[in-house]
Amino acid sequence: MPTQREVDEAEIRQRVEEIVEGIRAKDLETLQRLYATDVVSFDIDPPLQHVGIAAKMRNWANVFAFxxxxxYEVRDLAITAGDDVAFGHGFGRLxxxxxxxxxxxxxxxxATFCFRKIDGTWLIAHDQVSVPLDVASGRGVTDLQP
Known part of the structure; x- marks a missing residue:
């Protein structure tokens, strides 16, 4: 019989898969159900932070417009789950x-995802996307492979 941590980790992995499916379908309604209403996102594009579900959905709408x-592909996803908070990290490619x-x-x-269990459902409370920085040039390094 699986432990609660194993059950939670499986649920979180399923949530990440739902993100992938929502992105592929350009489905904002599906994506919106995966985030906490007060999500804080440190995404790849300005500004430094996007606060709240409406800001996060505008971000996705802007991406889909292009x-x-x-x-979307996720590799090397690692999950650590507690009772009501969890985090995951890996690599993503759009x-x-x-x-x-x-x-x-x-x-x-x-990519880093931070989850909170809200009313029994794991939702993304924070996410962060970044690229490595070449300090000498001040430019992001975008040609690396996992």
Whole structure:
């Protein structure tokens, strides 16, 4: 019989898979159900933080506006779950066909998800996406592979 931690980890992995499916479908309603209403997101694009579910959904809507079709891939996802908070980290890559017909393989980013169990459901309370920084040039390094 699985432990509660194993059950929680499986549920969180399922939530991450729902994120992947929601992104691929460009489905804001599905994505909105995965985030806490007071989510704080440190996403790849400005500003430094996006606060609240409406801001997070605007972020996704902006991404979807660039793509005819979009794919999202997660690799090396590690999850640590407590009783009512959990975190996960791994690598993500957004790719697809842009509206102008250009195919893009995207870039790999580092992703961290922080979850809270709210009314029995694991929701994303915080996420952070980043690329490594080349300190000498002050530029992000976007050509690395996991």
């Amino acid at each position: 793509f005819q079709d979009v794919t 790719s697809g066909t842009l509206n102008n017909g250009t195919a893009t393989s995207g870039m790999w980013v580092r």
